[in-house]
Amino acid sequence: MDIRHFKTFKCIIEEGSFSNAALKIGYTQSTVTSQIQQLEQELSIKLFEKIGRNMVLTPLGKELISYTDELLETVKKIESIGKNDSIPRGELKIAIADSLMSYKLQNVLGLFKQKAPDVKISIVSLNCFVINDMLSKGEIDIGLLYDVGTHKESLTSVELTEFSLALVCSPLFNHDNVDFNNPNQVIDTSLVINEPNCIYRRIFENYLRENNITMNNTIELWSIEAIKNCVASNLGISFLPRFVVENELKNNRLKEIKTNCSDTKITAIYSYHKNKWVSPAMSLFMQLVRENFESNSCVGAYDPI
Template sequence: MDIRHFKTFKSIIEEGNFSNAAAKLGYTQSTVTSQIQQLEQELSIKLFEKIGRNMVLTSLGKELVPYANELLDTVKKIENIGKHGDKITGELKIAVAESLMSYKLQNVLSLFKEKAPNVKLSIISLNCFSIKNILSKGEIDIGLMYDVGSTKDSLTTIPLADFPLALVCSPLLEQDKLDLSKPNQKINTSLIINENESIYRRILENYFCDNNILLHSTIELWSIEAIKKCVASNLGISFLPRFTVEEELNNGKLKELRVGCSDSKITAICAYHKNKWVSPAMSLFMQLVRKSFNIA
């Protein structure tokens, strides 16, 4: 069997279709199609089937995914034998929660680029549940996220830090008329927050649900910076990791509101698949992360 065929198979899954995989690998689409056909013949199974206009994995194709990942991981180990320090090469794929990416990782990324300039670093920003999901599938190397509970046995996790949360509003809001500690009330303001699977959004909404507190509406935004600007403009309130609003609280652009779940904390973790070979690039990156969070 040709290792290139498995690399092509994995690229199709990562890129979503044959044409994108061809562009990534520098092949023509006919070459990609031919390689998959050869792999199917060698394995005597059908890997993809056409549903409408899309090519999707068959059930046997899905079964092959973890074995292909394991095989390519072993190939990567062989390719990296003896490579250390500034000779580290290869690719490192990480997924990061947006707040950690924007406020806690800049120094880590700068140092990693300095120490391993030949590593191709790929970064995506996702919610924590999605990061955990793609980690378990072996689609990325490292995930930096918050602990969302029920960590799968397939993952190795390193606790990094506990972060407090803050409910914030505009200084223009009449705070004396807003008491979120009282149950059974309707409040004429909006919650400006991330999408549904934000861990800190869930904490606040669970508190509101338990205490029968209803807000006028919910405004979903994907950017913490956009959320903060909307709150500062008195368009609503928000519940965010305190470190993301510390500057605005100190300079008076935002004010803090007390709420029954104000003492809640979220735990940042670094995670990777327990069967993942820790490459020199992975080892260096995690070493820098641990140092940044003062983890021995």
């Protein structure tokens, strides 16, 4: 069997189509099609079938994905034999939770670029549950995210630090008759928050359900900066990691509301697949992440209202 055929198969899965894979690896589409046909002949199975205008994976094609990942990881290890493993090179694919990407990783990425200029690094900002799924499928090398409690045996995870959370509002918010510690009430304001699978949204919404507290509306935004701007404009309240509202609390652009769930913490971790070959690039990035979190403590306390 030709390893190139498995690499082409993997590229089709990652890029979503034969044509996109051809562009990615610099082949003609006919070459990509020919390689898949040869692989199907060698394995005596059908990997793709045409449904309408699209080529979709067969059940056996889906089954081959995990074996292909293992094979190509083994090839990487074999290719590294005899090379200078102290020099990071190649490609590094990373997925990072949005708040960590926006507020905690600039130093790490800057240092990594200095120390590993020959590494092509690709980064996506995604939901923690999506990151876990991509790690399990071998679609990324490293995930930097929050522990969401879905521990998978296929992943190695390393705890970095804990972050506290804060319920925040505008200084203009009329909080005189609002107490989030009292159960069984309707509060006349909106919750401005990330998408439903956001870990701190889940924590706060669970708290509201447990205490039978309802709010008028939910404004769902994907940008933390947009959330903070809406809250500062008195369009609602939000529940966020304290470190993302540090400056706004210091400058009195936002105020913290006291609530019984404010002592809840979320844990930042990095994860990678147990079968993944830890390349010099991966090793360096994880080292820089550990050092960054060890040298930076969490944000200090602010007086809640």
